[in-house]
Amino acid sequence: MEKEIVIRMEELTKLYGTQTAVDRLTLSVAQGEVFGFLGPNGAGKTTTMLMLLGLTEPTSGTVRVCGFDPARDPLKVKEIIGYLPEHVGFYEDMDARQNLRYIARLNDIPDRISTARIDRLLEEVDLAGEATKKVGSYSKGMRQRLGIAEVLIKEPKVVFLDEPTIGLDPDGTNRMLDLIQALSRERQMTIFFSSHLLDQVQQISDRIGIMIKGKLVAAGPLAELAQRGLGLEEGEAYTLEEIYMKYFKEA
Ligand SMILES: Nc1ncnc2c1ncn2[C@@H]1O[C@H](COP(=O)(O)OP(=O)(O)O)[C@@H](O)[C@H]1O
Ligand SMILES: [Mg+2]
16 A cells, blocks of 8 residues: 655745745655655755744745645644754753653643653653753753654654754764654654765665755665666665765765
């Protein structure tokens, strides 16, 4: 059976003044898929996510998330999606549990339900041991994992993560990538995440999209992009460096 399409963009375009941030983007993501949205700074990744979230309106084209138009039905979309922005803010004087409780209440989740959920989430993002420390004392990696817990508190169907590994050290990066992969495998969530680093994206993505200057220049499983882009036969070896040179250096 064909998998349900959860994210659908057609000819999606965003202009800021005369500058085209996203240029006729057509792309679909299926239920349960991990989609890695790759591209250098300024490629239009964040702008695309903001349109998917209903936080900025497209100039033209269409966008649907679980069948809803985020610009027209922002509350519906907000109910079913979770979003980790590039810069997450917390209440620094509160601990992890208090921050999560606050977000749960904002989302109208009663305490009797959120209490158990918060405990489970703290375990899941590996912060249970630090749950009573003020978030102001957290490392960048801990903050990002708490951000993931906040995203998950309302049990979204689709998760958008904007550069979730930016600024993390190698250990923090690996923990974040493992966590994202676990969300996909254990919760069957649809995950759309952006990064400017090909090696991180390819580790955990079912499919990759490459954005350059607002345009999607390639989309598919990495092996397919390699075959097509480098003109290789099936099974022929390639390196990430070659892919990078092909798609990024030519743009
Ligand atoms: N609010 C804004 N006003 C004007 N230009 C913007 C705004 N947000 C982004 N841009 C421009 O749009 C382009 C795409 O930016 P962005 O979506 O943030 O890319 P990325 O997330 O891939 O780094 C960039 O050239 C950026 O300068
Ligand atoms: Mg960005």
